Amino acid sequence: MKAPKIEKCKNCDGTDFQRIDGIFAVTKVEKNDSGISFMPASGIPIIVYMCTKCGELKFYPAKLFDEI
Numbered sequence: 324m325k326a327p328k329i330e331k332c333k334n335c336d337g338t339d340f341q342r343i344d345g346i347f348a349v350t351k352v353e354k355n356d357s358g359i360s361f362m363p364a365s366g367i368p369i370i371v372y373m374c375t376k377c378g379e380l381k382f383y384p385a386k387l388f389d390e391i
């Protein structure tokens with residue numbers, strides 16, 4: 324699948340997004356009696372773009388980019 328087209332920034336109307344190098348992850352967490360436990364073995368690999376005007380971040384599933 325091809326990478327999705329980046330739309331206009333919802334924060335500042337900027338149209339220039341720069342990809343941040345690498346693949347990142349949204350880590351799964353579980354709530355329990357003592358607070359929140361991070362589950363680093365479970366999560367969603369993501370690709371991150373940043374608006375060059377205001378710094379707003381956009382996350383996309385890495386599998387949409389065929390990178391994972």
Ligand SMILES: [Zn+2]
Nearest residue numbers: 332335374377
């Ligand atoms: Zn912006």
